[in-house]
Amino acid sequence: MSDLLLRNLRPMGGPACDLLIRGGTIAELAPGLDAPGVPVEDARGAIAWPGFIEAHTHLDKTVWGMDWYADRKGGPLQNLIDNERNDRNRIGLEVHRQSMRHALHLVASGTRIIRSHVDVDTDHGRSLFDGLQATRAALAGMIEIEIVAFPQSGLMVRPGTLDLMDTVLASGADIVGGLDPCAIDRDPKGQLDALFALAEKHGKPIDIHLHEPGEMGAFSMEMILERTRAHAMQGQVAISHAFCLGSLPESRAAALMADLAREGVAVMTTGSPSASVPALRALRAAGVRVGAGCDGIRDTWGPWGLPDMLHRAQILGMKNGFRTDAELEVLLDVIGPGGAGAIGRKGHGLDPGAPGDLVLLAGSCPAEALTLCAPRPLVVKGGAVVARNGAPLRDIP
Amino acid sequence: MSDLLLRNLRPMGGPACDLLIRGGTIAELAPGLDAPGVPVEDARGAIAWPGFIEAHTHLDKTVWGMDWYADRKGGPLQNLIDNERNDRNRIGLEVHRQSMRHALHLVASGTRIIRSHVDVDTDHGRSLFDGLQATRAALAGMIEIEIVAFPQSGLMVRPGTLDLMDTVLASGADIVGGLDPCAIDRDPKGQLDALFALAEKHGKPIDIHLHEPGEMGAFSMEMILERTRAHAMQGQVAISHAFCLGSLPESRAAALMADLAREGVAVMTTGSPSASVPALRALRAAGVRVGAGCDGIRDTWGPWGLPDMLHRAQILGMKNGFRTDAELEVLLDVIGPGGAGAIGRKGHGLDPGAPGDLVLLAGSCPAEALTLCAPRPLVVKGGAVVARNGAPLRDIP
Numbered sequence: 069m070s071d072l073l074l075r076n077l078r079p080m081g082g083p084a085c086d087l088l089i090r091g092g093t094i095a096e097l098a099p100g101l102d103a104p105g106v107p108v109e110d111a112r113g114a115i116a117w118p119g120f121i122e123a124h125t126h127l128d129k130t131v132w133g134m135d136w137y138a139d140r141k142g143g144p145l146q147n148l149i150d151n152e153r154n155d156r157n158r159i160g161l162e163v164h165r166q167s168m169r170h171a172l173h174l175v176a177s178g179t180r181i182i183r184s185h186v187d188v189d190t191d192h193g194r195s196l197f198d199g200l201q202a203t204r205a206a207l208a209g210m211i212e213i214e215i216v217a218f219p220q221s222g223l224m225v226r227p228g229t230l231d232l233m234d235t236v237l238a239s240g241a242d243i244v245g246g247l248d249p250c251a252i253d254r255d256p257k258g259q260l261d262a263l264f265a266l267a268e269k270h271g272k273p274i275d276i277h278l279h280e281p282g283e284m285g286a287f288s289m290e291m292i293l294e295r296t297r298a299h300a301m302q303g304q305v306a307i308s309h310a311f312c313l314g315s316l317p318e319s320r321a322a323a324l325m326a327d328l329a330r331e332g333v334a335v336m337t338t339g340s341p342s343a344s345v346p347a348l349r350a351l352r353a354a355g356v357r358v359g360a361g362c363d364g365i366r367d368t369w370g371p372w373g374l375p376d377m378l379h380r381a382q383i384l385g386m387k388n389g390f391r392t393d394a395e396l397e398v399l400l401d402v403i404g405p406g407g408a409g410a411i412g413r414k415g416h417g418l419d420p421g422a423p424g425d426l427v428l429l430a431g432s433c434p435a436e437a438l439t440l441c442a443p444r445p446l447v448v449k450g451g452a453v454v455a456r457n458g459a460p461l462r463d464i465p
Numbered sequence: 466m467s468d469l470l471l472r473n474l475r476p477m478g479g480p481a482c483d484l485l486i487r488g489g490t491i492a493e494l495a496p497g498l499d500a501p502g503v504p505v506e507d508a509r510g511a512i513a514w515p516g517f518i519e520a521h522t523h524l525d526k527t528v529w530g531m532d533w534y535a536d537r538k539g540g541p542l543q544n545l546i547d548n549e550r551n552d553r554n555r556i557g558l559e560v561h562r563q564s565m566r567h568a569l570h571l572v573a574s575g576t577r578i579i580r581s582h583v584d585v586d587t588d589h590g591r592s593l594f595d596g597l598q599a600t601r602a603a604l605a606g607m608i609e610i611e612i613v614a615f616p617q618s619g620l621m622v623r624p625g626t627l628d629l630m631d632t633v634l635a636s637g638a639d640i641v642g643g644l645d646p647c648a649i650d651r652d653p654k655g656q657l658d659a660l661f662a663l664a665e666k667h668g669k670p671i672d673i674h675l676h677e678p679g680e681m682g683a684f685s686m687e688m689i690l691e692r693t694r695a696h697a698m699q700g701q702v703a704i705s706h707a708f709c710l711g712s713l714p715e716s717r718a719a720a721l722m723a724d725l726a727r728e729g730v731a732v733m734t735t736g737s738p739s740a741s742v743p744a745l746r747a748l749r750a751a752g753v754r755v756g757a758g759c760d761g762i763r764d765t766w767g768p769w770g771l772p773d774m775l776h777r778a779q780i781l782g783m784k785n786g787f788r789t790d791a792e793l794e795v796l797l798d799v800i801g802p803g804g805a806g807a808i809g810r811k812g813h814g815l816d817p818g819a820p821g822d823l824v825l826l827a828g829s830c831p832a833e834a835l836t837l838c839a840p841r842p843l844v845v846k847g848g849a850v851v852a853r854n855g856a857p858l859r860d861i862p
Contacts, residue, residue, distance in 0.1 A: 136833040140788045148788075341738055342786035370788045371836040372779065382769060386780075389739035391537045391545075391767045436533040439768040 069093075070451035072424065073103045077111035079418040081434040084113055089424030092450035096420060109453065111428055114445055115437055117400065118416050119180025119425035120377035121407030124308050124336040124361025127167035127184040127203065127213070128196045132366050132375075133464075134159070134166075140368060145252070145279060152368040153191055153221055161368075163199025165465050170365060171203055172464045173375035175211045176455040178427025178444045182211060183275070183336075183361070183411055185218035185245050188236050190228040197236045210454045210462065214411065216275050218245035223262060224255040230262055237270045244270070247277035249288045256291055264295045273304040273412065275336065278312065281344070285312025289324055296331045303332035306359075306410065310335050313351075314344030321346070325354035334410040338363040339384035348388045352398065352406075359410030360384055360402045377403040378429075378441045385438075396435035424451040466490075467848035469821065470500045474508035476815040478831040481510055486821030489847035493817060506850065508825055511842055512834055514797065515813050516577025516822035517774035518804030521705050521733040521758025524564035524581040524600065524610070525593045529763050529772075530861075531556070531563075537765065542649070542676060549765040550588055550618055558765075560596025562862050567762060568600055569861045570772035572608045573852040575824025575841045579608060580672070580733075580758070580808055582615035582642050585633050587625040594633045607851045607859065611808065613672050615642035620659060621652040627659055634667045641667070644674035646685045653688055661692045670701040670809065672733065675709065678741070682709025686721055693728045700729035703756075703807065707732045710748075711741030718743070722751035731807040735760040736781035745785045749795065749803075756807030757781055757799045774800040775826075775838045782835075793832035821848040 069092025078084050079097060086101035087094065129152070131137045137159065141151045155161075167184075174182055186200045197217065204213040217236045219229050223246065237244065244267045249256035267274050280288055289312060296305045307328070313321045313335075325346075328335065334357040339345055351358050362380045365373040373379075381399040390396060401407075408416030415422050428446040431437030443458025454461055466489025475481050476494060483498035484491065526549070528534045534556065538548045552558075564581075571579055583597045594614065601610040614633040616626050620643065634641065641664045646653035664671050677685055686709060693702045704725070710718045710732075722743075725732065731754040736742055748755050759777045762770040770776075778796040787793060798804075805813030812819050825843040828834030840855025851858055 136829045138790050138830070138832070140790065142789055142792075143786070341780070341783035366836065371793065371832065372783050383738070383783075386738035386769050389540070392539055393535050393537065395539075396768065432533050433535070435535070435768065439763065 071103070071106040072448060072451040072453070073101060073106045073108045074116070074448070075108060075110050076113050077116040077428065078113060079116050081115045087116065087418070089448070089451035092424050094418065094420050094422045094424050097418070109446060111446065114428040115431060115434060116418060116426050116428055117178070117434070118404050118408070118418055118422070119427055119447070119449065120178050120403045121359060121411060122174055122179050122182045122361055122377055123359025123407050123411055124338055124363060125182060125184050126364045126367065127170045127182065128163045128186045128200055129364045129367035129369070130166050130170045131159070131161060131368065132166065132169045134161070137368060140370065148369045149221055153189060155368055156192065163196045164202045167200050167203040168206065168465050170375050171207055171211055171213065172460045172462060175207070175447060176444065176458055176460045177376035177378065178447045179211060179377060180423070180425040180449065181214065181408070181411065181413065183214040183216060185216040187220040188217050188229060188232050189219065189221040190226055190232065194232060194236050194239065197239070197241060201240055209452065210449055210460070214243060215241045216243040216245040217241040218247070220247065222252050224253040224258050233266060237266060237272060242272060244272055244274045245276065246274070248280050249291065250284050251280045256288055260291050260295055264299050264301070267301065268299060273306070274301065275306040275308055277308045278310050281312055281315045283316070285310070286316060286320065286324060293327050293331050293333065296333055303412070305331070306334040306336055308336040309338065309340070310346050311343050313346035322350065322354065325351055325356055329355035332357070334359060336361055336410065337384065339380070339387040341383065341387060345387060348384065348398065348402070357406070357410040358402055359407040376441070378438060381438055382441060393433070393435040396438050400434050400438055425449050468500070468503045469845060469848040469850070470498060470503045470505045471513070471845070472505060472507050473510050474513040474825065475510060476513050478512045484513065484815070486845070486848035489821050491815065491817050491819045491821050494815070506843060508843065511825040512828060512831060513815060513823050513825055514575070514831070515801050515805070515815055515819070516824055516844070516846065517575050517800045518756060518808060519571055519576050519579040519758055519774055520756025520804050520808055521735055521760060522579060522581050523761045523764065524567050524579065525560045525583045525597055526761045526764035526766070527563050527567045528556070528558060528765065529563065529566045531558070534765060537767065545766045546618055550586060552765055553589065560593045561599045564597050564600040565603065565862050567772050568604055568608055568610065569857045569859060572604070572844060573841065573855055573857045574773035574775065575844045576608060576774060577820070577822040577846065578611065578805070578808065578810065580611040580613060580640070582613040584617040585614050585626065585629050586616065586618040587623050587629065591629060591633050591636065594636070594638060598637055606849065607846055607857070611640060612638045613640040613642040614638040615644070617644065619649050621650040621655050630663060634663060634669060639669060641669055641671045642673065643671070645677050646688065647681050648677045653685055657688050657692055661696050661698070664698065665696060670703070671698065672703040672705055674705045675707050678709055678712045680713070682707070683713055683717065683721060690724050690728050690730065693730055700809065702728070703731040703733055705733040706735065706737070707743050708740050710743035719747065719751065722748055722753055726752035729754070731756060733758055733807065734781065736777070736784040738780065738784060742784060745781065745795070745799070754803070754807040755799055756804040773838070775835060778835055779838060790830070790832040793835050797831050797835055822846050
């Protein structure tokens with residue numbers, strides 16, 4: 069944890085001042101600060117934003133920088149899952165190397181925290197988790213990585229997966245993952261009871277992928293809400309995607325959103341362009357904590373995406389029909405302080421006492437910075453400069 | 466029109482060869498060509514694609530490079546239209562300068578032809594058209610610009626607009642534009658009769674924006690189809706957006722697509738992320754000619770978009786849930802030969818006799834080139850190099 073004096077920045081796009089970080093924590097903001105012996109960076113009037121929150125991605129999946137992957141398959145979901153599980157070894161998708169590439173690009177684009185799911189399945193055992201843990205260790209000090217143990221191929225339909233989940237959670241995974249209790253696991257009660265029991269045993273939060281559309285998704289969501297209440301896990305549960313909220317009648321979706329808000333269940337959205345996604349305006353108006361994520365980036369599932377939360381905020385904005393400056397500022401909140409709240413972090417801002425984690429943005433105001441999506445002039449983590457002019461200060465393997 | 470020998474390129478991603486352009490036209494493709502006295506460019510094994518077709522944009526609208534436009538409004542459509550018309554002069558949106566910026570970025574990203582709508586309304590008279598015509602003249606030899614006379618603020622609801630349309634079409638506009646005969650003009654019969662009469666008088670094709678959803682849009686589409694038949698304008702009519710095809714029941718949309726194919730009515734899609742758009746797979750399967758466009762780029766309507774057809778193809782691909790290499794090649798056809806067909810151009814390919822208009826792409830195969838969306842190494846128009854390494858060979862004002 070370092071000391072750093074940043075001169076002439078505009079916190080959250082406000083008036084220019086200096087910002088002093090001491091021991092990795094923001095100590096003071098004021099014009100004309102002086103701190104003898106402390107390294108100085110000149111922000112040249114750039115906007116400063118708290119480091120971005122990547123609240124939903126898969127660091128174990130990208131083929132970034134590998135030979136072109138020509139063997140992508142069409143849907144449905146089960147095809148994509150099986151194809152990936154079967155192809156990982158054949159194409160040499162080495163998780164430590166690939167997750168280093170992915171995470172270092174996220175460093176360069178100004179990310180403070182990544183919540184990454186990692187596949188736990190009986191074909192690969194804990195090896196993908198181990199690869200990601202190595203990346204977490206290698207990048208400590210540059211970026212924080214939360215690991216979700218994720219039974220991508222199903223929990224109930226693939227015996228042995230539950231034991232692996234237990235092992236991985238005992239070995240450092242932070243969060244209990246899951247997906248589609250009906251559509252993939254064909255046993256919503258069995259799966260959700262098992263996941264909540266795991267969470268209780270390990271004292272860890274939950275984050276469940278819910279791709280299920282319409283009333284099937286609503287049913288699964290209700291079952292998650294019931295267990296959140298029964299296990300007194302309010303504030304500790306998240307639902308990723310929650311596509312059903314985008315395809316249900318508005319009044320039905322609104323009632324579910326009210327329940328999510330009441331039980332403190334967060335929603336992680338990716339703004340998936342091809343899916344019906346929850347309306348960001350409605351989620352926020354209902355009081356649901358919302359985070360955003362880039363999801364998989366150039367992986368065996370699809371060729372799209374960039375490891376950059378500003379780029380994802382653009383996708384989310386286009387999807388939600390956002391146009392005004394106020395709406396663009398909502399997006400910057402979702403990938404900033406709002407997203408931090410969604411993953412359960414408090415005090416994520418540019419105030420004294422907050423972590424010395426920030427990113428400088430090019431643009432005259434926050435809305436323009438989001439539109440320009442230009443390379444980030446400087447990224448700071450715990451008072452240390454970790455990226456400059458869009459490149460991380462460490463070689464990408 | 467120039468001569469040029471391109472060495473070591475891969476036409477459409479196929480085997481490497483040389484390509485000779487003589488007098489602006491492709492003369493020969495073969496390995497080891499020799500052409501004494503002809504300028505040579507080394508393509509270093511890059512993929513070559515026919516120059517992209519930007520089939521739907523608005524060169525008269527962008528605020529690119531101007532001060533941040535903070536006054537965007539929310540919908541509905543009428544708000545966005547009125548706000549733009551009222552704000553153009555206040556913010557100094559000078560159409561010649563702005564369309565030069567927009568068009569030169571399209572040159573740099575490898576575009577051969579732009580079909581641009583230009584607003585014709587009683588507040589601005591023909592001035593926006595004149596600004597765009599100046600740009601067309603200034604960039605002759607670098608890019609082709611088709612101008613659609615577009616009554617953005619309505620034809621029937623704003624008396625005087627029809628006369629202006631007539632004037633502009635007599636002064637060099639290439640295509641009769643229109644929009645939303647029901648929702649905006651409140652007189653579908655009146656508007657469409659007037660537009661088809663204009664087209665007949667000037668002997669020019671038609672391209673109508675259709676944002677209307679569901680059965681209202683289907684009704685307007687039927688009226689356009691009826692008039693296409695009655696005026697024997699098969700192959701001369703296009704519908705831009707055609708959002709209704711994305712919100713109707715599949716069987717109803719399929720019947721309309723069959724009618725569009727039968728009457729040779731093309732569809733120009735933008736893959737609008739926030740709207741229900743026609744399914745690209747279904748349109749192509751029905752035999753509808755499809756072009757794609759970036760629509761407005763960073764204008765008073767919204768802050769999104771880039772003047773780059775590869776970027777638009779990505780948006781279109783994400784929206785349509787495309788993943789496989791074959792699907793990515795469909796996208797490259799829609800912005801290439803397929804798009805040329807949609808705007809009524811034949812012989813748009815890399816064959817002898819075709820225009821010497823091409824773009825080099827970085828990537829091992831066309832699908833990877835689309836994914837990477839890297840700066841274009843070289844853009845050639847009529848045998849002349851017009852852009853290199855992502856920058857046009859002319860200053861951007």
